[in-house]
Amino acid sequence: MKKNIIITFSLLSVILLIAGCQKxxxxxxxxxxxxxxxxxxxxxxxxxxxxxxxxxxxxxxDEIKETGTIENASNIDFKATDFKEKVSALDKSKEYLLFCRTGNRSGQASQIMADLGFTNINNLKDAGYDEFSKALAK
Known part of the structure; x- marks a missing residue:
């Protein structure tokens, strides 16, 4: 009986340890x-x-000069040193849609905005200006 309790307790401890590690x-x-x-x-x-x-x-x-941009879009250069400062000045209660050339920088920018307390952010993922402008022209 005592041996069964020890084995049961040992197994339970191992299961809890594994579950805790997985979490x-x-x-x-x-x-x-x-x-x-x-x-x-x-x-x-x-x-x-x-x-x-x-x-x-x-x-x-420079990228925008080469290709143009979406009508009524604002430009806040992700690579600029004052990016975070400019984004911080935006109204956190508004809804935003961010895009870039491929979806990488806009994803990073979206996360920065979320970290700053913005709650209604949309990121154009796995696509960029070229695909976006074609979709809007349909």
Whole structure:
């Protein structure tokens, strides 16, 4: 009887230890995403359905000179040293849609905005200006 209790207790301890370790591994390796990732069609539909959305192009001014930008989009250069300062000055109660050339910088910018307390952020993921402008022209 005593041997069975010891074995049961030992097994229970091992199970709890494994469960606790698994939870810590998941917590440490998962990234918190506090914004919505949209594909090109979803982003285009959002602009059409919400004329008050603020569209932000996070590409550099040189990139915008080469290709142009989306009508009524504001430019806040993600690579600029004052990016965080400029974003901090925006109204946190508004809804935003961010895009760049490929979706990488806009994702990073979206996370920065989320970290600053913005709660209604949309990121054009896995696409950029070229695909976005074509989707809006449809």
């Amino acid at each position: 810590n591994v998941t917590t440490e390796t998962s990234e918190a995403v506090n914004y919505k990732n949209l594909n090109v069609d979803e982003a285009a539909a959002l602009i059409v359905s919400n004329p008050n959305i603020i569209v932000i192009d996070v590409r550099t001014p």
